[in-house]
Amino acid sequence: MPKVTETHKEQRRQAILNAAEQVFLGKGYQLATVDDIAVRSGLSVGALYRYFSSKSEIMLTLMEERLGRTPDLLERLTADAGGPWDQMSRCVDIFVLALRVRHPSTGRLLLVAWGEALQDRIVREGLLDRFRGVVGYLRAVIERGIHSGDFRPDADAEVLASLLMCLADGVTLYWAANTPGLELQPIRATVMSMVRSYLSIQ
Amino acid sequence: MPKVTETHKEQRRQAILNAAEQVFLGKGYQLATVDDIAVRSGLSVGALYRYFSSKSEIMLTLMEERLGRTPDLLERLTADAGGPWDQMSRCVDIFVLALRVRHPSTGRLLLVAWGEALQDRIVREGLLDRFRGVVGYLRAVIERGIHSGDFRPDADAEVLASLLMCLADGVTLYWAANTPGLELQPIRATVMSMVRSYLSIQ
Amino acid sequence: MPKVTETHKEQRRQAILNAAEQVFLGKGYQLATVDDIAVRSGLSVGALYRYFSSKSEIMLTLMEERLGRTPDLLERLTADAGGPWDQMSRCVDIFVLALRVRHPSTGRLLLVAWGEALQDRIVREGLLDRFRGVVGYLRAVIERGIHSGDFRPDADAEVLASLLMCLADGVTLYWAANTPGLELQPIRATVMSMVRSYLSIQ
Amino acid sequence: MPKVTETHKEQRRQAILNAAEQVFLGKGYQLATVDDIAVRSGLSVGALYRYFSSKSEIMLTLMEERLGRTPDLLERLTADAGGPWDQMSRCVDIFVLALRVRHPSTGRLLLVAWGEALQDRIVREGLLDRFRGVVGYLRAVIERGIHSGDFRPDADAEVLASLLMCLADGVTLYWAANTPGLELQPIRATVMSMVRSYLSIQ
C-alpha cells in the first residue's frame, strides 16, 4: 500500500513545513531551533532529519513552495481578466489584499526571508527569482495594455513593473511588522488611482 | 584634561559603531560575532564591553544613530525648497538617489534591521519610529501642497505618504540585495511622473 | 522444509558478515553505521537485528569466524609437511604470503580489530586468543624440531614463537595500511634466512 | 611580561595533550569525548578550543609530538655508540625496552593511532612517516656495518630494517594490549641473537 505511505509522508512533510513556518514567524530563522520545529510538528528531531537534510533546507523549501509560487499564483488568478485595466487592477488586488487574506502568513514569511537574505546566498537568490518572476509577469501585462492601445504608449513597462513589485514588498513588510496606521484598503485604492492617472492616455 | 578623554571616548565609540556596521553589512546581525567587531575596531572584546553593554545594544545604537535620523535628514535637505512640487521632487531624489550616494551603507543597514525586526522588538520599533517620522514629514509636505492649491484637494496625504515610504524601502531593499536590472534613475523618474500625474489638479 | 530455511538463514547471516566486513574495511568499526551494513547486505536494518543483537556482535562474530580461525588454518595447511624445517618454512609462507593471497581482506580486518582492541575488551581478548593459538602452534612446531635434533637445543621455543607472531602482525598491519616500499616476498625470504641462521645447529 | 604568558600557554597546551593522551589510552579516539578531555585537563571545553581547533587536531598533534619523534630519539640515543654491533644492539634496546620504561604510554598511543589509521588519512600518513623515518635510520646503520666489514655484505639493509620496524611495532601492540606471557627481556635477547646470527659474517 504505497499510496497510503506516500500520502502519509507528504502529510508529515507539510506538518514540518507548517511547524517551521510558525516557528520562523515567531523568532526568525536564526533564533529558531531545530528542536522548536520538532516539538511544534510533534515529531522527534531525528524524524525531522529524514525529511529535510538540514535546518537550512527547511527554510529553502519554505521559500520555494510558499514564496516562490507568487508569479504562478498571479498568473492563474488573473487569467480570466477582461482587459488590461482589469488585469492591472486584479494584480494590485491580489498583492495588496488577497495575498494577506488567503495566505496571511506569506507576508511575514517574506519578512523572515529578507532577514536571511543578507547572510544566505540561496535565500537571496530565491527572493530575486521571485522578483524576476513577478516583474516579468507585470511587464507582460503592461506591454499588452500598451499594444492594445489602452495604456499610454510611452510608459516604460519594465520600470513600472519593478516599481510596483518594490512597492508591494515594501507594503508587505511594514504590514507584516504590524505597523500601526498602515491600512491596506486605502493603499490599494491610492495605488490604483496613481497607476490609472499615470497609464491613462492623455 | 577631561575634554580630550571625552573626545577620545567618543572616537572609540564611533570606531566600534563603524566596525559593527561593516561587520553587520557583511554577515548580518546574528552571524556577526562580538569578536569580529572587536577585531575590526582594533579594540579588545573587553574594551568593547565598556562602551556597550551587549551586542544587541550596539545594533540598537546603530539603528538610532544611522537609520533613525532619516526624518531629520529629509527635513534639513528640503528646507530651502521652492514650493510643494520642488519639495516632493527633492524628497524622492533624496530617497531614491541621495541616500545611496552620500550614505551608501544605509540601504544595507536597513536590510540588516529588517532581518532583525522579526525577532527583536526594539529593532522593530526603531523601524516603525523611522516610518512614523518619515511619513509624518511627507504628509506635512503633501498637506501644505493641498492647502496652497498646488496639489489636488481630494488626495489622501496620509495614505500617499505611507505608500511612498513603503515604496522607498522596498526599492532600497532590492537595491541593497543587488537585484540585477534594478536601476535607480529610471525608477526615480517614473515615481515622480506617477506622483505628478496623480497629484496634479486635473 | 526447515532445511531450506536453515540454509537461507545461514546465507543471510553470511551476507551480513560479508557486508559488515566490507564496510568495516572501508571506514573502520566506529565510523561504520548499521545502515551502511544493511544497505550493503541488501537487507533492512530491522532484518539485520534478527540475526545479530547489536552492531558490536557483528564485529565480534567477524573476529571469531574470520580472524580466530588462523590457528586452525595454520595447522591444516602444514599438516602434511615433511619435517620441522619444511613446517617452519610453510608457516612463514602462510603468514607472509598465503594469508594475503587467499584471504586478502584478513589483513585489513586485523587492522580494524586492533583499532577496536583498546576500547572493547572482547575484541581485545579475541586478538589475544588468536595470539595464544598461533603461538601455541608455532611453539609445538619448534619444540618438535628441537626434539628431533633439527633445531638447536637451546632455542627458547615460546619466545621465538611470540616473536614470529608479533612480526607477522606487524608486517600485516603496515601492509594493510599500504605502506609504500613494503614488499612481502623479500621480507619472507629474509625472515626465513634469519630463522634458519638462528635455529640451525652451530 | 610575555614570557610568563608564553610559558603559561605552553603549559596549558601540554596539559591538554596529556589529558587527551590519558583519555585516548582509556577509550580510544572515537569514544573519547571532548568533554572528557576538558574535564581531565581541568579546563572548560571552550578553553580547549582556544588551543586546538578540533578534537582531530589534538590527536594529530599527539601523533606528531609523541610518536613522530621516534626517529630523532633513536638517532640521539645511539649517537655515541661504539660500532655497528653496538649501534644495532642499542636500537633493539631502545625499542624493546627503553621506549617502554621511559615513555610507557607511547606504546599504547601507537595502539590508538593504529586504531584510527583506517579511517583517518592523516593519522595513517603520520604512521607511515614514522615508519619511513625509523626504517631510514636503521638502514643507514646496517649499511654502515656492511661497509665497515662488520656485517655480512649480502644482507639487504632495506628489507632487514623494515622487518625490524614491523617486529618492533608488532611487539609494542601486543605489549600495549597486556598480552599475558609476553615478556620484553627474553624477546630482546632473542631478537639480538637472531640479528647477530644473521648479520655475522659466516
Added chain:
DNA sequence: CATGAATGAGTCTTCATTCAT
C-alpha cells in the same frame, strides 16, 4: 518474518559575556 520510520540521548563546536591581571 521483514520493513523502515521514529526515537532521543549524545557529539562536536560556537560565542556572548565575565573577570583576573
Added chain:
DNA sequence: AATGAATGAAGACTCATTCAT
C-alpha cells in the same frame, strides 16, 4: 582602563536500536 583567556550553555546533527504495520 584595557586585555584576552576562560566559561559553559546552547545548537545542529548523527545513529544504534525499537516497534507498529
